[in-house]
Amino acid sequence: MAEDAAAKDDKTPRTARGERTRRALLAAAAAEFGEKGFHDGSISGITRRAGCALGSFYTYFDSKDDIFRALVADMSGQVRDYVGPRIADARNGIEAERIGLLSFLEFAREHKEIYRIIDEAEFVDQAAYRAHYENTASRMTARLTKAAARGDVRADVEEVHAWAIMGMNVFLGLRFGVWDDSRPAEEVAAIANALVERGIGTKA
Missing domain, CATH: 1.10.357.10 (Tetracycline Repressor, domain 2)
Known part of the structure; x- marks a missing residue:
C-alpha cells in the first residue's frame, strides 16, 4: 500500500511531452512570480502563461508553494x-x-x-x-x-x-x-x- 501511495504522489514526468509541459510550467512560474511576486502570483496565471489546462498543473505540482519550491x-x-x-x-x-x-x-x-x-x-x-x-x-x-x-x-x-x-x-x-x-x-x-x-x- 505504501508503494502504491508513493507511486501516486510521484509527479515526475514519464514522457518527453510531460517533461516539456513541466518545463513550460516552471518557465511560466518564473515569469509570473518574477513579475508579481509569490503572494500576488497565481496558479491560473501560471497555466495561462504556459498555455495549458489547470489540470495539467496538478499533474506535476501540488500547490503554488510546491511549484515555487521546485x-x-x-x-x-x-x-x-x-x-x-x-x-x-x-x-x-x-x-x-x-x-x-x-x-x-x-x-x-x-x-x-x-x-x-x-x-x-x-x-x-x-x-x-x-x-x-x-x-x-x-x-x-x-x-x-x-x-x-x-x-x-x-x-x-x-x-x-x-x-x-x-x-x-x-x-x-x-x-x-x-x-x-x-x-x-x-x-x-x-x-x-x-x-x-x-x-x-x-x-x-
Missing part, C-alpha cells in the same frame, strides 16, 4: 549548469573565479527575475532559500580547495573564502546584472577578480 531549485540548477561548463575551461583557480562571475552576470542579465524569486524564498520557503546558497557555497569551496591543491591559490582557502566571494558575486549581479546592465560584464568581472587574486592568490 522553481527555486530549478533556477539554482540553471545557474550551476550555465556556469559550470564555462569554469571547466579555466586555466587556473583565479581565472575560474573570474569566469564564474562573468558567467553569473550573463545569466542574471538574461534571467533578472531570479533575484526576486530567490529573495522571496527566504520568507516563502526558508529551506529552499538556504539550499540555494549552501549548495552554491559548497561547490565554490570544493573548487577553491582543488585550486589550492594545485597551487593556484593560497593553501589556507576554506569555506569562509567561498562565502565571501559568493557574497560579492551576488551583489555585483544585482548591481550590474539587474539594476543596470550597461557596463561590460567582462570589465566588472576583471575588476572584481583583481580583488580575489590579491586576497587568495599565491602572491597575495
